[in-house]
Amino acid sequence: MVKKVVLASLRGFCAGVIRAIDIVDLALTKLGSPIYVRHEIVHNEHVKKDFESRGVIFVDELSEVPDGNCVVLSAHGSEVRVFEESKKRNLAVVDATCPLVIKVHLEMIGAWKKGYKIIYIGHKGHQEVIGAMSHLPPDSCFLVGSVFDIEELPENLSKIFVATQTTLSVNDTKEIIKALQKKYKEVLLPGAQDICYATQNRQDAVKELAKVTDYILIIGSKNSSNSCRLVEVAKLAGTEAELVPDPYTYKVKKELYGKTIGVSSGASAPEILVETLLSKLQAPVEILQLKEEDVNFKLPDMENLKRPVLIS
Numbered sequence: 001m002v003k004k005v006v007l008a009s010l011r012g013f014c015a016g017v018i019r020a021i022d023i024v025d026l027a028l029t030k031l032g033s034p035i036y037v038r039h040e041i042v043h044n045e046h047v048k049k050d051f052e053s054r055g056v057i058f059v060d061e062l063s064e065v066p067d068g069n070c071v072v073l074s075a076h077g078s079e080v081r082v083f084e085e086s087k088k089r090n091l092a093v094v095d096a097t098c099p100l101v102i103k104v105h106l107e108m109i110g111a112w113k114k115g116y117k118i119i120y121i122g123h124k125g126h127q128e129v130i131g132a133m134s135h136l137p138p139d140s141c142f143l144v145g146s147v148f149d150i151e152e153l154p155e156n157l158s159k160i161f162v163a164t165q166t167t168l169s170v171n172d173t174k175e176i177i178k179a180l181q182k183k184y185k186e187v188l189l190p191g192a193q194d195i196c197y198a199t200q201n202r203q204d205a206v207k208e209l210a211k212v213t214d215y216i217l218i219i220g221s222k223n224s225s226n227s228c229r230l231v232e233v234a235k236l237a238g239t240e241a242e243l244v245p246d247p248y249t250y251k252v253k254k255e256l257y258g259k260t261i262g263v264s265s266g267a268s269a270p271e272i273l274v275e276t277l278l279s280k281l282q283a284p285v286e287i288l289q290l291k292e293e294d295v296n297f298k299l300p301d302m303e304n305l306k307r308p309v310l311i312s
Helices: 015-031 045-053 080-088 099-113 127-133 147-152 170-183 197-212 225-236 271-281
Strands: 004-008 035-038 056-059 070-073 092-095 117-121 141-144 159-164 186-188 215-219 240-244 260-265 285-288
Touching: 004 197, 004 271, 015 035, 015 070, 015 092, 015 099, 045 056, 080 092, 099 117, 099 127, 099 159, 117 127, 117 170, 127 141, 141 147, 147 170, 159 170, 170 186, 197 215, 197 225, 197 260, 197 285, 215 225, 215 271, 225 240, 225 260, 260 271
Parallel strands: 004 260, 004 285, 035 056, 035 070, 070 092, 117 141, 117 159, 159 186, 215 240, 215 260
Antiparallel strands: none
């Protein structure tokens, strides 16, 4: 079987994910089921299925939420129109948007009010990107996913502010920022604190894993941007890696026998999945100790949360 497992100490749930999950738990405790959540609360199928078993209903749009109900908005952030529609329909809304995402929204709006055009670095179609860009007029915010996209940007932008999807690391955005600085005279950059601490820490941990292992397994869902990126980071560091969406059905490959395997998990993957995978590998586990994480985000005030009264 596997010779040894090296487990990254920096893995799994980040503070924003913990906060979002706690919000849904509190809403269930206070109101009972059903509770509606627009989009996945976090990008993990196991978290979603657990909540569904407890009476949470996941929807794509508010039109699917019946009047007189509570809806929780996902950690990735929502479009402005969602807040407007929920207010018109008098739905009980709890916003579980990660505070780091909200911080980026406010910075984008502030820069736009000062006359800057916004260049947003992120993955097209990702919920965080859609939500963030909705806060500004379309002609004021441009999405860039790679260095090649910069060629399509207008030439006559006098000054730009660069914002980034929080789940991208400093290394992910480095080359794009260099290209923007080459193309435009005045480029206002975001603070390093706008990058999700968990994203950076987990990528750094995988780079360290790559130095001491033969193969790396990353636990996370296929639609989890940060989990998929961890696989890429491992490969770029010179160690073969794969994503493990479902440790319960994972089968250890024969080519891993006798090798040292690194294990980590994305920021939305629960620890029970790590424990499940370790039981499948059946090997001594060594912890790769790295720096401590002590970030906590305050929960919103839900003391007065209640279902709206329907007036017939």
